[in-house]
Amino acid sequence: MFDPITLQALLTCFGLDPLDWHCVGFGTGLINTTWVLKDRNGTIKYILQKVNRQVFKQPEDIAHNLRVVGDHLAKRHPDYLFVRPVPALDGEAFVRSEEGEYYRLFPFIGGSRTLDVVHKPEQAFEAARSFARFSHLLADLDPALLRDTLPHFHDLSRRYRAFEEALDNAPAILKAGAVAEIGTLKSHAGYVSDLEALKRSPDFPLRVMHHDTKISNILFDRQDKALCVIDLDTVMPGYFISDVGDMMRTYLSPASEEAQDLDSVHVRPEYFRAIVAGYLSGMEGGLTPLERGQFLFAGRFMIYMQALRFLTDFLEGDVYYGARYPGHNLLRAKNQIRLLESFNAAEGVFRGMLEALLPVGA
Structure with missing residues (x-):
């Protein structure tokens, strides 16, 4: 106080x-x-x-x-x-x-409330539509007019290099305790080059993005309709996969990144559908054909990057996120790796949903 x-x-x-x-x-x-x-x-x-x-x-x-x-x-x-x-x-x-x-x-916006947890797909739809509408209304604002309030925030290449440097410098005892996790994250390093290839395409434009799309950054009314986005400190130039991916990372699983019971970490396909449908609704056709094909990559990219960040912090001695108990950041990394595995295992289901939401020629 x-x-x-x-x-x-x-x-x-x-x-x-x-x-x-x-x-x-x-x-x-x-x-x-x-x-x-x-x-x-x-x-x-x-x-x-x-x-x-x-x-x-x-x-x-x-x-x-x-x-x-x-x-x-x-x-x-x-x-x-x-x-x-x-x-x-x-x-x-x-x-x-x-x-x-x-x-x-x-x-203070009277009659508004925030949520800490997504309880139903309709809330995910409303949030996704609201975040998308925010970016859509700013589509004619030159992103170069904005400043990077958190430089390199969602720069996957930089995050991977930091992981490699941490791995080179970490004490042997820390690396020994994370052999499986290190191997898993290395096996998915292709996501880094995939993103760099996307960024080189003119059909994958920089946009004004929110960059922190957790559910608590939406104001809802009492009927669970989204009023507006809040907590705008991270609004800066970026790519649409940042906002979509962050929603997938934080809405799809009933368990948070802090869950210690890894069996509770899994994706809920109905929430994936709600995020994609809501985002498409809010963008009103504003995504390029290349962007519309990247909803699966959006989820992979963001979940993978967060796993990298947690494991990097563990290897560096918990200097960024801190730790409430020994191995806290290692467990967080395991949590996100489990989420990534569940996400990838559901690819067939997700593709079916995307085909229904994004018919050929749309």
Whole structure:
């Protein structure tokens, strides 16, 4: 919780009387720290957030991107619900504390809610359609106008090189404990060259993508209809497989990446269908023929990359994700490898769904 003096100073910078507001911790996000501001009647009116400077080195780049995207949507699609930061009294998107921390304020959307887990395919459909619509409405915005808030975030080639370097430098005892996982990830290294080949094609364009499409980054109404996308810090240039793949990685299995019971990790084909159908609906025919053929690769790419990242962190001594117990990141890697195996085993079922959703000539 805030030091009262710090909170008072922050609220004053946003033009709010500190005596009128009560600040309470909020949400389950792992990156930024979030609170809600309640008025004298106990009604939530604002979201207050501190940006994680260990992750986002240049918060000004986030502010730049939100301004560019927000201005574009306001001009071209004024009816779209885009949750802009509330400007401080000096007109800036952030208030910087004396300690160098960056804080921002968002309006709270009344009647909205977020989900931490996808409970039914209809929610996956709504989320996929919402993330797709966001990118579709920005299709005529030049991605080069945006800055990379997390450079190389979904760069699979770079992730694989980091894995190889970690493997070269890791203590023998760590490598000995992950022989099977190392071998599995090496056996799928062809995904790296597959992606590089796609990126060379003019029919696989850079787009404005969200890059963090977990279900909690959608605001739903009480009837489970998606209102809008939120948590836009990772909006930057990218490829459609990043958003689709992240949904597949986080929606398909009933178990999360933290599940220790690997038998609980498996894909649910009805959720795959919901993601693809929702995404196609939101894009309104905006995908190229080459992109439409990459829904299977999207899932493989993202699940594989996350397995690489977890195993790399294990080999490097848990320096990025941290670990709550010995072997935590190794187990996370095993979890994602199991998900990848289940995904690939379901390829025949998935292809049948894709043929129905993407008829020849569509």
